[in-house]
Amino acid sequence: MNDPSCGTVLVAGSANLDFVVRAAHVPAPGQTILGRDMATFPGGKGANQAVAAARAGGAATRMLLALGNDAFADPIEASLRAAGVRMDILRAKNEPTGVAFVCLADSAENAITVAPGANTTLRPEHLPPLAGVSHLLLQLETPLAVVSAWAAAAHEAGVTVVLNAAPAAALPADFLEAVDILIVNEGELALLAGPEGDLDNRMRRLGVAMVVVTLGARGCRALVHGDVIVQPGFAVDAVDTTGAGDTFCGTLVAALSHRLPFDTALQRATAASALACTRLGAQAGVPAHDEVDRFLSAPPPLAPLSAALVAQDIQT
Numbered sequence: 608m609n610d611p612s613c614g615t616v617l618v619a620g621s622a623n624l625d626f627v628v629r630a631a632h633v634p635a636p637g638q639t640i641l642g643r644d645m646a647t648f649p650g651g652k653g654a655n656q657a658v659a660a661a662r663a664g665g666a667a668t669r670m671l672l673a674l675g676n677d678a679f680a681d682p683i684e685a686s687l688r689a690a691g692v693r694m695d696i697l698r699a700k701n702e703p704t705g706v707a708f709v710c711l712a713d714s715a716e717n718a719i720t721v722a723p724g725a726n727t728t729l730r731p732e733h734l735p736p737l738a739g740v741s742h743l744l745l746q747l748e749t750p751l752a753v754v755s756a757w758a759a760a761a762h763e764a765g766v767t768v769v770l771n772a773a774p775a776a777a778l779p780a781d782f783l784e785a786v787d788i789l790i791v792n793e794g795e796l797a798l799l800a801g802p803e804g805d806l807d808n809r810m811r812r813l814g815v816a817m818v819v820v821t822l823g824a825r826g827c828r829a830l831v832h833g834d835v836i837v838q839p840g841f842a843v844d845a846v847d848t849t850g851a852g853d854t855f856c857g858t859l860v861a862a863l864s865h866r867l868p869f870d871t872a873l874q875r876a877t878a879a880s881a882l883a884c885t886r887l888g889a890q891a892g893v894p895a896h897d898e899v900d901r902f903l904s905a906p907p908p909l910a911p912l913s914a915a916l917v918a919q920d921i922q923t
């Protein structure tokens with residue numbers, strides 16, 4: 608952990624404060640329902656992934672983020688600091704800290720509205736100097752043209768560019784050309800590659816050197832320089848899958864920054880994200896590095912890769 612010969616992971620992206628209300632169901636359009644308790648949690652895909660890279664991955668981690676000049680920024684900074692993430696904070700003058708309003712139904716279904724606020728003020732020139740950075744980890748919750756410019760600058764500087772293409776969006780070809788590792792879920796893969804063909808065909812069509820598709824409880828599948836790697840999921844009692852994908856991304860990139868082989872890195876990311884599903888909260892649910900070690904030394908059974916389970920997951 609934190610071996611000085613390993614490169615730093617730089618995460619550039621979103622940070623929000625999540626306002627989560629639990630309710631019997633998600634309201635229909637025009638409907639008002641009475642929910643139950645409300646809680647706030649630090650969130651945003653960028654911040655979640657930075658916490659995962661530092662805490663579950665044990666990597667030296669920095670994050671470029673934008674926050675407002677308001678009290679909502681405080682718990683976000685505190686969570687990143689507690690995980691050991693070094694922050695490059697852009698303090699937006701005229702925009703508040705980003706917030707997400709989450710209605711979480713008892714069925715685990717949710718409906719989320721994000722007011723991105725300060726996240727929209729990030730610009731290409733805000734990317735910090737890349738000396739010592741081995742991996743740049745990006746998502747799509749900040750403006751697309753800005754994320755694309757960061758990818759191009761890092762690619763030019765010889766940094767490994769990792770894109771988690773979430774939330775799902777169509778991407779210009781020149782953006783993908785600057786990406787070394789693409790991480791998507793099945794819906795995001797279908798949007799980028801089209802619905803035709805099996806997962807491997809779709810991953811190949813993207814033309815990115817390394818592609819990882821996460822498959823929920825079924826684990827993940829990767830195409831690494833033409834070779835397919837399959838990592839089944841770990842069977843756990845999931846209580847909250849919010850942030851599972853973010854824990855996966857941060858842990859995977861941290862493991863790669865420690866120069867672990869790709870299959871070992873996928874196994875650690877799958878274990879950390881399965882553990883995250885057993886706890887509430889995106890950042891609060893991220894396990895510590897040694898918890899991932901202990902989990903992998905006595906892992907629960909692997910989820911079956913049966914055709915029935917595959918079909919069931921695709922429908923949901």
Ligand code: ADP
Pocket residue numbers: 773792793821822823824825826827840841842843845848850851852853855876877878880881884
């Ligand atoms: P996203 O949340 O981005 O849609 P996935 O649902 O594919 O991503 O989940 C990301 C990773 O989290 C999976 O590859 C898997 O390792 C883990 N995961 C998600 N749901 C479960 C679950 N129910 N049981 C075990 N692991 C899970």
